[in-house]
Amino acid sequence: MVKRLILPISLLLLSVFVMAEPVSLSEKHYRQAAWAFYQQQPATALEALQLAPQHNGRTRLLEAGLYLQLAMPQHAATALEQVLAQPADDNAVPQALKNIALLQFARYQLELGNKTAARQYLEQVNITADGAWRGQQQLLSQLIHWPDISVPPQPDFVSLADQPEMPYVISNQALVLAKQQPQQALNWLARLQQQFVTPAEQGFWQQLFSGRWSLLNRPDSFVYPHDEKQALDDYLQLTQAQLHIQLQDYAAADAILANFGRDSVLSSNALELYSYILTEQRHIPALLAVLQQQIRQQPFSNTAWQAATRIGEQLERALQPDDALAAYNWADNYYQQQYQLINQQANPLQVQQLLQGASQWQQLQLTNDNSLYRLQQDITALQQQLTAAPERQQRLSSLQQTAEFKLNQQQQLLGSQLPQLSARRQQLQSEFAAIQQQISALTDNSLPQALTQGKLHQQVSRLQRAEQHLQQLPPAQADTYSRRLTRLRGLLQWQYYEDNAAQQYRLNRLQQQISTELTELDSRLQALRQQGTQTDRLRRQQQRLTELSAQQQQLNLALLSQQQQLLAQLNQRLQQHRQQDIARLQQLQRHNKESLARVMELVLLKRAANSGGQP
Amino acid sequence: MRALLLSCLLLLSAQAGANTPVSDQLEQLKQQVIQLNRELFLLEEELLFPPQTQLAVFLSVDSGQFFQLDSVELILNDKPVEGHLYTAQQWDALKRGAIQPLYKGNVKAGEHNLTAVFVGKGPDNRDYRRAVSYRFNKAEDAVLLELQVKDRSSDYQPEFIVQPWSND
Helix, strand or coil: CHHHHHHHHHHHHHHHHCCCCCCCHHHHHHHHHHHHHHCCCHHHHHHHHHCCCCCCHHHHHHHHHHHHHCCCHHHHHHHHHHHHHCCCCCCCCCHHHHHHHHHHHHHHHHHCCCHHHHHHHHHCCCCCCCCCCHHHHHHHHHHHHCCCCCCCCCCCCCCCCCCCCHHHHHHHHHHHHHHHCHHHHHHHHHHHHHHCCCCCCCCHHHHHHHCCHHHHHCCCCCCCHHHHHHHHHHHHHHHHHHHHHHCCCHHHHHHHHCCCCCCCCCHHHHHHHHHHHHHHHCCHHHHHHHHHHHHHHCCCCHHHHHHHHHHHHHHHHCCCHHHHHHHHHHHHHHHHHHHHHHHHHCCCCCHHHHHHCCCHHHHHHHHHCHHHHHHHHHHHHHHHHHHHHHHHHHHHHHHHHHHHHHHHHHHHHHHHHHHHHHHHHHHHHHHHHHHHHHHHHHHHCCHHHHCCCHHHHHHHHHHHHHHHHHCCCCHHHHHHHHHHHHHHHHHHHHHHHHHHHHHHHHHHHHHHHHHHHHHHHHHHHHHHHHHHHHHHHHHHHHHHHHHHHHHHHHHHHHHHHHHHHHHHHHHHHHHHHHHHHHHHHHHHHHHHHHHHHHHHHHHHHHHHHHCCCCC | CHHHHHHHHHHHHHHCCCCCHHHHHHHHHHHHHHHHHHHHHHHHHHHHCCCCCEEEEEEEECCCCCCEEEEEEEEECCEEEEEEECCHHHHHHHHCCCCEEEEEEECCCEEEEEEEEEEEECHHHCEEEEEEEEEEEECCCCEEEEEEEEEECCCCEEEEEEEECCCC
């Protein structure tokens, strides 16, 4: 059975998280949301999911489940409606997943007392060919329509085989059947006990929509089949005992109840039944023990209070007036104590007490009354939001500081560095142009221009003057000087070309350096200008942060106000409970006092009779 | 437990009412908190981890039959930047397909080296320690890397991969 149930769930899971290549970014968000889900952080999971660029049926379904975990049924319903409204194509969510969501959603609505909505969701469940979730569907249907449920001629063990809800479905049918045919119902329960086996582990989707987060706190796994099995066994035994009592087969009921587990979650119900049959059978000693046990086990309960006076009643019935008198006296004191304890413990609750532990009486009221329990849950949830507020404010402040720092940095850069860099760029560009001009001049290679100035010009001028002097010299000397002058002219020309090349090389290098510096400057200027365009964005972000900060403060006030309202409601209802308890106690105390007076009269009469007829 | 829960449902449903104005208000407040958190997250991304400098590392597991992760350490340019010890519940989440956001930080533009050291139990429940390095160039776009632990069926050994995510 376990295998057959786990398999489809695992297959569904695989279809959810299979590592298909390439994996879309939306899928990544989806799986990050799953991480947060498993960390028991539904709000973070929702955040991760809602940041996904695209959404599909599965993400919407997960969203719906997360909203349900956060006790936001309206948003969950909206998300679920979107999933259900999707056309049935290849991308549609499998019907099995829809069924899980619908069933758990129906159950949630039922817990809220909204039977109409629960019925609507249940009607949309379309059980697949493999019959998965049929048990849940039938069980919820029973709960919605109770007690008008259909009862088949025979228990349907076959179609509900492998369904963990089968014992509940059949036992509910047996309870209805018992109204007409109790013996037949007992037969059904006997057959059922032989049928049911250990329930299966819950799958991902079932957990998601179940809202049973407390189970995830346990370290070893998500479900505890043994506990459930024991509870189920106890439940069936108790139902059988009830049916035996209905059939007035007290011996059979006694056989079950006498051995009922004291640590069972149903032990108080068992004790109540047991005390009933012991009363009917007049097993006084055993009954007294049971009543005492009820008083011990169920403090501040009507059962325990009734048990207190019933001890005296039983002793009175057993014709033990002295003992009965003592018991009534004890009960009277007990009621007085209970009265004082309730008044002591029923003080108005504060939020911290709700979180750290209310008094025993208050705790009992919170546990037993669903509306009080929900109020407590809502107040606790609001407190969690309020506790998270300082951290959120800190994040906001930190972001505001960051935005301000970045803005200042940009303004500083733009204000000081941009003009400096622009000026430097202009200067470099001028230098670059001047060098370019010099290089062009050198490339033109105009010797005459070179000869119009500088040292070379002087040397050439001197050479020319010397050449003019040549004509005045005698021919023999003129020839020698002419050769020397020719050599000198050649030498000057060589020096000119040599110097020109070196200068050109130097200028080229200088120009290259300036060009590199210009390129760097340009990129820095571009980066700066780009930052200039981000200023607007930063200002917008700063503005948004200021708005968010104000929003956060308003939200905190709203949360606090809501919490106070809920707390006032809770305390008001607790006071109503207190008044009801006190009224009940007073009534019982009055009844007990009447009995006490009656027995006392008897005892006095008896004593008087014993002492010679004088009262 | 479920028996009690289910049998109590009938009584509870009779006591509890449907959606009331108070529960509507409560839901609206919760929605406002969710929206506020989301906006805050987006602003944090923009201001604290802009794409020009963002490096984000994620971790995922495929199957996990040949390796059970105990811890992982991230070393960025020879400096440890992140470490994580896994609980049984977290390991279970990874095996079920969840992706863990492991690290988010800022790096300058240029070449970087990321090393992930995985420690856990390998095949036959033996102690297993394996490092995987990845060089990447940080440019204008955010760098998103996924550390993947996979099962290699050819030699029944685990395999550790660094898979960059595309930003589309």
